[in-house]
Amino acid sequence: MQKRDREATRTRLLEAARLRFAREGYDATSVRDIARDSGVDATLIFRYFGSKKQLFDQATATAHSPDLLEGPQEELVARMVATIVDHDWTEYGGEHPLVAMLRSSAHEDARQRIRQEVCDTYVIALRDLAKGQDAELRAELLSAWMVGIGILRSVVATPALAEARAADLAPHIASVATDLLGRPMSGTVDQSRSEGESDQT
Amino acid sequence: MQKRDREATRTRLLEAARLRFAREGYDATSVRDIARDSGVDATLIFRYFGSKKQLFDQATATAHSPDLLEGPQEELVARMVATIVDHDWTEYGGEHPLVAMLRSSAHEDARQRIRQEVCDTYVIALRDLAKGQDAELRAELLSAWMVGIGILRSVVATPALAEARAADLAPHIASVATDLLGRPMSGTVDQSRSEGESDQT
DNA sequence: CTCTCAAGTCATCGAACGCTGACTTGAGAG
DNA sequence: CTCTCAAGTCAGCGTTCGATGACTTGAGAG
Helix, strand or coil, X not given: CCCCCHXXXXXXXXXXXXXXXXXXXXXXXXXXXXXXXXXXXXXHHHHHHCCHHHHHHHHCCCCCXXXXXXXXXXXXXXXXXXXXXXXXXXHHCCCCHHHHHHHHCCCHHHHHHHXXXXXXXXXXXXXXXXXXXXXXXXXXXXXXXXXXXXXXXXXXXXXXXXXXXXXXXXXXXXXXXXXXXXXXXXXXXXCHHHHHHCCCC | CCCCCHHHHHHHHHHHHHHHHHHHCCCXXXXXXXXXXXXCCCHHHHHHHCCHHHHHHHHCCCCCCCCCCCCCHHHHHHHHXXXXXXXXXXXXXXXXXXXXXXXXXXXXXXXXXXXXXXXXXXXXXXXXHCCCCCHHHHHHXXXXXXXXXHHHHHHHCCHHHHHCCHHHHHHHHHHHHHHXXXXXXXXXXXXXXXXXXXXXX
16 A cells, blocks of 8 residues: 555645635636645645646546436436436535636636537537427526526525425426427426346346 | 715725635735725725625625526527627626625635526516426526626636637527527527617517 | 826735645554 | 665745735825
């Protein structure tokens, strides 16, 4: 067992960076803060990552989110909401990484990263489900709702939404998603499906 | 006419601060930036406002937005969307002040200001309109949609929403608002009304 | 003209910033 | 044990930050 472990230190720095950048945003976070959180010397950040900017890029590169496309189509929106509302995002300070990243949206790079994530993960998947005209716009409007829910829940901490679980939102999710996509959508994720899979047929 | 005009200088500083804080967020904005934009010495900021924080507070205190409660109830949501989408927010860098403020949401003060604005301006007005149970939650869900639309439009700049005007969103606004509030809502603001008296319905 | 006082400027403070190069330390190989 | 080399530390660079107090300037009053 190694006491001086390059990989472990790198990981600690990345984790601390992820948390700080999410909570405080890029500008309010200093490399010394991150180093202190990790219990290592700040110099190592530049040794390992080159610059604060590159650390930010690497720390926020991978959004450790579940695969939304896995499962029945009519539950897609419900899965998205569950990801935002019920998923454990303590690694990112308790907020969905997309929401946390908005704090750094003064930088074009971060903004572009957000756009990429929103379009690739939400808009495209929803657009493929939307029936009829205006599919793109309606997909974006539904994506906007997801993002808005994430923000009001954790950043603004509006009373009802802050306490709400995905199950509480289910009926409203279902009806709005059905309305905007023009096809019947479920508000909840069917849990019984995943049990039958556990015994590896 | 005065060459050295305290009030005019104060106003110039406030305007520059408003723009900078909106575009870059609190931390990425320096008092020297604001002073340079205003064409005055940075020292005056401390003379006139005491500190950077107090300048921020004063610059972002008044949201120069139109009164949303003025006009027929069924157009309330349409007015909200129009305020976010069509209103001229160049004073705040082209974004709704609420959206811009998210960039400074690492600071509890800013967060609280956002919460206040969202609750007072959006949630309460919508809750009073919502029929049936879960009024608060449904009002917040609709507010979340507004905020999300503002963000995807200007921050994320999603392709369809970035180009959309309020009129393009009207049908979807109408049906989602009607659905969530449980009463018929219009997607557009009736312009012909503005000439006559406001009718209370 | 001179005087006055507020508006505006200047020099600078101490702290914190991102970042660098020279140094120290410790675990494994011989 | 000693030697080696990568992991980790240290002192400090140059810059910028928010903030302060002493100073200069200029328009209006007399």
